[in-house]
Amino acid sequence: MNRIDERFRKLRESGERALMPYLTAGDPDLLTTRALILECEEQGADLIEIGVPFSDPLADGVTIQRASQRALQGGTTLTRILEMVSDLRAECQLPLLLMSYVNPIFHFGFTRFANEAAAAGVDGLIVPDLPPEEATELIEAAAAHNLHTIFLIAPTSRPERVRTIAAASKGFIYYVSLRGVTGVRSRLSDDLEASLRMIRAETDLPLAVGFGISTPEQVRRVATVADGVIVGSAIVSLLEQTAGQPDQLKRAGDFIASLKVATKK
């Protein structure tokens, strides 16, 4: 069984929601990312989204753009990220997802990428600029290794499109909570509940919500309507602010713990 399915099943049994932190791999280096993933696990995170840095991250706001730049300047590559995951796998039980723009994995080769990601112990793939229409090759290659392909639904997706996306997705669906790029926002969208209701009418897959969620209060609100909550920029921003400080890992861990508490009833 894929670790993602297993995790959502357990959470459903215990009435909890998933906390899914996002980390830009290699910001500022892969050793730090490795330590952070283990710290997230320690503090109760349920799944980890590992961002593959790209030179032109057009779905991301400035925080993750800067993190991607730092990671690339530090020499982070897809190959080295896969090595890090493979090395980490013995110590980490969490479902691990890679989030990459399409070009780095297209260039790597979809089939080779699916093979190597699965071999390294990756459980799921999120490719924000690859809609299901263009994803046939990746979906097939991933399915051959029980690697889940997670697609995104946006506030602008209409019901017939939701059906297409749900049919292509495995593990869960990523709902983009707002029109815009990633980044911290002071308030959440008002139509979140109505949108999730519309999507639930079309699919039984768990729904995880991301984009703009940055505080325990916001996590608590989203957790009342979604199966999982994704927090990215707020964590990346904290890492940026605490860069080079001896208590960075602890402060990140405390923040993750505070977010996790908010996913419990």
Add this chain to the structure above:
Amino acid sequence: MSTLEKPTRADESNLSPLPDACGHFGRYGGKFVPETLMAALAELETVYLQAKTDPSFESEMRGYLRHYVGRPTPLYFARRLTEHLGGARIYLKREDLCHTGAHKINNTLGQILLACRMGKSRVIAETGAGQHGVATATVAARFGLACEVYMGTEDMRRQALNVVRMRLLGAKVTPVESGSRTLKDAINEAMRDWVTNVETTHYVLGSVLGAHPYPMMVRDFQSIIGREARAQILELEGRLPDYLVACVGGGSNSIGLFYDFLHEPAVRMIGVEAAGLGIESGRHAARFASGELGVLHGTLSFILQDGDGQIRPTHSVSAGLDYPSVGPEHSYYRDRGRIDFVSATDAEALEAFQLLSQLEGLIPALESAHAIAYVKKLAPTLGKDQIVAVNLSGRGDKDVEVVAELLKPLTPNS
């Protein structure tokens, strides 16, 4: 006579028209964008396809192209350039005479008419050389739409005149500091704006790039260049040209000229990319010289990238050619051997810039100067009975400052 027959489709094999319903030109093209934009792309495609068969849209376009843009633009016989090069007869398609000084307005006019049909109150655009930004700001002013143009700070520096023009036209020009601070980064930022404001905003993409339907739609709006050129050369010479030459950044002026001739096997087509400081220097924008397949800004095409699929910085003296990807249709016709691609260096373009200025009294845009640079090599190899038609895609007023700067060390009394 076959050359007088009206073309029905561009594909010379006379199979189905390109792109297919999903926006693919063979393996190229497609729709690689965040989900938030998929609905907007679908709406744009629907509205565009409706407009295309709507006689009132066509007559509206025709009216504005004639009375506002100034079409048809002349096809001008460059007698002194022809004599100087001593070979083929050279004709220049005078897109530099379009209102705002380049071919870009053919497309912005079409897209802004569509934006009005979609009820959008705001348009955004990216710009490199500033010509597309100026054309968008101009038409937005004419139709009373709010306009914001994204421009890399490196391009704002080298095309300062166009920044002033856009602001005079009432547009907001937003500097882009990320990445190489050129066209590629301006597109990233425009897409981020679009994804945020998609309900009220239409993104006026300036070239045959991006996700479907942009490469098809922008090509269609620009194809008037080739339709006019065909009629004009038949009138002037009684036959079709042997060669068509155009510079290729994203590819809108070249596909605009070539499209109506694609099914004419006797007409050879050459796209000229920017070789910058030379292909071997690595500092260029010649995608077909050393690019590989990849996805950038929503479309699959040839891309300058490194071994890890990261987009490589490009260089060209011409801001409008300084871009790491190229239109998907160009890649398709390049594979089929229908369009050949060559490149011209910064130095060759500068030389051609001066040559055309001095021989014909026409100051070309640095982009167009790349096409002239290749014609300088090509024309002398051809017979005097042969015909070369070149797209003079824009005028060079915007480049005067940059050129003056570059020529300074060469001018003894400065």
